[in-house]
Amino acid sequence: MSDLDVPETQSTPSISSHWGRGELCMKGNSYPENSFEFFGQVFAWIEAYLAGDNGPLTLQLLLIYMNTSSVKAMMDILDLLEEAHGQGRKVEVNWLYDPRNERVMEMAEEFREDYTFPFHIVPTPDEDD
Incomplete structure (x- = not known):
C-alpha cells in the first residue's frame, strides 16, 4: 500500500501517512x-495497515472544524482502531488543538469518551511566546 499525501483544501484536511x-x-x-468518498482512502489505508503489519498505529489529528458527515466518518475510523485495540493491537490517537479554541478540545473530549485505546488531547504550543 502506498502512503497517502492529500493536500489540504478549503473544505478538506491534508492527509499524510508513513507506513x-x-x-x-x-x-x-x-x-x-x-x-x-473523501475518507474512503483513509479507511483503505488503515485497514491495509492493520491487516498487513503488526506494528503500532498512531493517528495524529489537528482538525479544526468537522461537519456532521465528517464526524460520522471519524467515528468509523476510530471504531476501526478500537476493534484493533480490542484484538491486542497497539493503537493511539494524538489530537492536537490550539488552546485558544476550546470548542476543538471539547469535540476531542467527546470522541475520547467512546474509546478505550490511548487517546491524548494535546494543546499546541502558543506561537506568540
Whole structure:
C-alpha cells in the first residue's frame, strides 16, 4: 500500500501517512461534499495497515472544524482502531488543538469518551511566546 499525501483544501484536511512508522496525520477543516468518498482512502489505508503489519498505529489529528458527515466518518475510523485495540493491537490517537479554541478540545473530549485505546488531547504550543 502506498502512503497517502492529500493536500489540504478549503473544505478538506491534508492527509499524510508513513507506513514504515505506522503514522497517519490529518490536519485542517473537514466539510467535503461527500465525506465517505473523501475518507474512503483513509479507511483503505488503515485497514491495509492493520491487516498487513503488526506494528503500532498512531493517528495524529489537528482538525479544526468537522461537519456532521465528517464526524460520522471519524467515528468509523476510530471504531476501526478500537476493534484493533480490542484484538491486542497497539493503537493511539494524538489530537492536537490550539488552546485558544476550546470548542476543538471539547469535540476531542467527546470522541475520547467512546474509546478505550490511548487517546491524548494535546494543546499546541502558543506561537506568540
